[in-house]
Structure formats: C-alpha cells, structure tokens
Amino acid sequence: MSITLTINGEPRTIDADPETPLLWALRDELGMTGTKFGCGIAQCGACTVHLDGTPVRSCQTFIGDVGDASITTIEGIDGxxxxxxxxxxxxxxxxxxxxxxxxxxxxxxxxxxxxxxxxxxxxxxxxxxxxxxxxxxxxxxxxxxxxxxxxxx
Structure with a gap:
C-alpha cells in the first residue's frame, strides 16, 4: 500500500503495510538511520521522534496511524x-x-x-x-x- 508521510517538512511516499512501525519505515524504507532501534517495545527512547511536536516512540507508532501529522526526526530537528x-x-x-x-x-x-x-x-x-x-x-x-x-x- 502506498502511504505518504510528512517527514522533516517534506512529503515522502513509501510502499508499506500500514502496520509497519514508523521506525522501520524511516530506517529501512527511507534510509534515515539517525533514529535508532533500541528495544522495540517503547521502553528505551532510542527511537524517539516528534509527531506534531510531541515526542513518540517510533518503534510502536504504526505508519497507518500517523495520518496527516508531521514527523520530525533527528535529521530534521531545528529551531x-x-x-x-x-x-x-x-x-x-x-x-x-x-x-x-x-x-x-x-x-x-x-x-x-x-x-x-x-x-x-x-x-x-x-x-x-x-x-x-x-x-x-x-x-x-x-x-x-x-x-x-x-x-x-
């Protein structure tokens, strides 16, 4: 399934299952390796990204649940x-x-x-x-x- 995510201010389209964790979409599909895999169960914080400015664990955030929210990764953090x-x-x-x-x-x-x-x-x-x-x-x-x-x- 084709899913478009807004990452660091830019639309990025990937072909992935909506239940794919955001972490793997970032790392494996888009090559954005700044966000790290630590535990896979949202307990360590290594995979933290911002979803509309709020920190979330990308290992437990499914791309199908992101919707129109803006994702900011370590590569795009600014301000x-x-x-x-x-x-x-x-x-x-x-x-x-x-x-x-x-x-x-x-x-x-x-x-x-x-x-x-x-x-x-x-x-x-x-x-x-x-x-x-x-x-x-x-x-x-x-x-x-x-x-x-x-x-x-």
Whole structure:
C-alpha cells in the first residue's frame, strides 16, 4: 500500500503495510538511520521522534496511524530549542557511546519547547524512559539546564 508521510517538512511516499512501525519505515524504507532501534517495545527512547511536536516512540507508532501529522526526526530537528540543546550537548560532551543520543536530544528539545526553564523534576519527568547505557544522566540534566540558559540569552 502506498502511504505518504510528512517527514522533516517534506512529503515522502513509501510502499508499506500500514502496520509497519514508523521506525522501520524511516530506517529501512527511507534510509534515515539517525533514529535508532533500541528495544522495540517503547521502553528505551532510542527511537524517539516528534509527531506534531510531541515526542513518540517510533518503534510502536504504526505508519497507518500517523495520518496527516508531521514527523520530525533527528535529521530534521531545528529551531531555538534544538540549537540550544545541540550546543549544550557538545559543550558538556554529553555522549559517550552516543547510541541513545538522538532519542535523548529529541526528548530534551520537546521539553524545552514546552517548558523553557525546566526544574529537575520537569527534566526527570520528560526524560523518564530514555535509557542511556553509559549512564550520562547527570550530564544530560546539566546540558538541559545549560540549553535553557542559552535560550534565555
């Protein structure tokens, strides 16, 4: 079945079953490998993308359910919050192995777009379920606070 998805602002048509997880459509059909496979059961956050600005787990989001929603991946993330998060991540050298970082960045960007000056509790809630195998959680929290400061400046 031919399905058209709006990804990073552009229509992309693929021939796939409507019950195909968005993750596999992105990676296998469209070659967009920035979104990672982690667990396949929406528990780790590595596959996080934005659906109309809201972070969702693409491994459990079926392409047939996306409809007219706009999908943003790590390859297409942009804007003030995204730039601040990316700069803070680099400045504080957040990643170690880097595998989870696209999902972490997508979750952090969504948080800052909604809550420009988050508390530690806000960060913990927003980032809950984004697993970092290298346990860089303290640097992730610090980077989100730094990104919030950068957005204010």
């Amino acid at each position: 003030k919050a995204a730039k601040a998060v990316q700069a803070a991540w680099q400045e504080l050298e957040v990643p170690q192995c880097g595998y989870c970082q696209s999902g972490q960045i997508m979750a952090a960007t969504a948080l800052l777009a909604e809550t420009p000056k988050p508390s530690d509790d806000d960060i913990d809630t927003a980032m809950d379920g984004n697993v970092c195998r290298c346990a860089t959680y303290a640097r992730i929290r610090q980077a989100i606070h730094l990104a919030a400061d950068k957005m204010e400046a």
